[in-house]
Amino acid sequence: MVILSSNLQQRLRSPLTIGTVTLQSRVLQAPLSGVTDRAFRQLVRRYAPTSMLYTEMVQATGVCQAQQLEKIMDIGDGEQPISIQLFDCRPDFMAAAARKAVAEGAKTIDINMGCPVNKITKKGGGSSLLRQPEIAEAIVRAVAAAVPVPVTVKTRIGWDDDHINAVEFGRRMEAAGARMLTLHGRTRSQGYHGPARWDWIAQVKAALAIPVIANGDIVSVESAVRCLEETGADGVMCSRGTLGYPFLVGEIDAFLKTGAVVSPPTAGERLRCAREHLGLLWQYKGQKGIHQARKHMAWYVKGFEGAAPLRQRLCQIDTVEAGYELLDGAIAQLETTAGLGEAIALVAP
Template identity: 45%
Template sequence: MKKLPPIFLSGNGTARYLECPIIQSPLAGVSDQIFRQLVRRWSPKALLFTEMVNAKSLELGHGEQKVLELSEECGPIGVQLFDHRPDSMIEAARKAESSGAFLVDINMGCPVKKIAKKGGGSALLKEPELAQAIVRKVSKAISIPLTVKIRLGWCEETSDPISFALGLQDAGAQLITVHGRTRKQGFSGTSNWEAIAKIKQSLEIPVIANGDIKNSKDAIECLEITNADGVMIGRASMGAPWLIGQIDEELKNQKTFKIPNAKMKLSLSLEQLKLLLFKKGNHGLLIARKHMNWTCKGFPGASELRHKLVRTNDPREAIKLLEEEILKLI
């Protein structure tokens, strides 16, 4: 596989390069600061994303923590915004920029009813003129790059993803990520990489392919089919914060990547749990639960451990369970 060149984003005054073509998806409820901290360990140069942030709330000063904490992190991090009101998007994007975001991304793909019903996320796929107006106004209001994440359309019957993407490009979007499903499909079927290829062929700005990439083999196949400038990985990285780094190294033909063994997975889970408890108090256990459930897999005794971890409401008990398991392996 030929080496992918860095991705150039001209910005509206601040040009930026993305050296790593493997990108971590924004994942609501997952890609928080602690998850990103773990992903960063294996991927110093990859673009990571915040969870999607409600632009109206950010404009009003709520949920600012999600962008303010960027100043404590290193490497490129994109802030993803959702809403449909250009003025709120502008104010939120400015806040993201002043907090140190590498770029601002607009969510035009989220299928969640609560969001689409109010006109945000995937609902913008049905409103190309509004989508373009948002991109035009926000891209002029910030100097860092503005990017957009889309799906193929609202539903197959009405979708024209090439025109939609061309409209965003004309309005000033500097990169488009395409999840190869329509809104109607949700997560059913498979990501249509051929459709992403057609969008890539029609655009001048970089295109990132997304959907159903689980490993390096998938990434190579997707890049070959789509000719995209990079790939974005979502679900497969949940519980596997090393995956972005692993795929990046394997694509560069560095065969030295050491996939975490049982002890490392347990230590990682313990670290994530302790960080979440420190940051969120006892509520951290609830957040850690799903991560522990994803990470503690693929070694003897893992399923019994997961069974106990998801049942305990006592953070000390969860720590003890992980520590005991680690001790067994020493």
């Protein structure tokens, strides 16, 4: 059983202050490319009414040339507080894109300095900025000078095991004007493998005055509490734990506020959520949304009898109706089984 110690409760009682922005939640939904679009964020927001949401990362050059503008303009009602995450290595493009992002409603501008993907690092963006701290500093300075909202940085602990520079890098970002640092406890060469090294997050937290948010392997209330205890971080950011599970941020947030564990959704409730997610993707993106929905459906459908064949069929849907039919059938079956279970429990001696 997870217990919220009075020390931790005391430490987390006050709101999270990011420069001029005050957040009532210390649990944040990570930016996830291909995932945290408007449909997904709408579901996360329902369960986590005050947590910071992030857009998928958006390339600054693309924003300036209007190709990616629609990504930052796709912020719906009720999404605040929301941060727009930008990536690029050119300070002037980043500053210009940040101005547009603020005009579209960004509460903070987050700069991606952690993406490990070759296509991005080769051009000097994402985690390659860990190897070019002077450029990283210039970006933070340029963006901070361009916009009235706080600028934050999301990065990793270093490029590889021989070049772990999170403490020095964090100090430089803070001096350049970053108002919060989110640290993914893996190196670039680790990608997403191996455990996140929270000990490095603890060291960075101890070295900086700005809030430090811990990221990596936050998959449950229990892991969030353990990470906050071990690192002393000011908050946690949930990432892969939210795939097919938009309840996670809200569950952790509720626990940190009340000390009470929210009962997890049943398999049937998860499928109802999957159905709604499918409908939102169809509503916002049309046919493209249906194709994107396939991977989400696969993430939702697990942990009950018959999940594997259902998953396989959902991964091939071409229409929203086909998805609804499969999900409705499975929901009806799960609910009948659950109803039978309850009835048996009632008559059992």
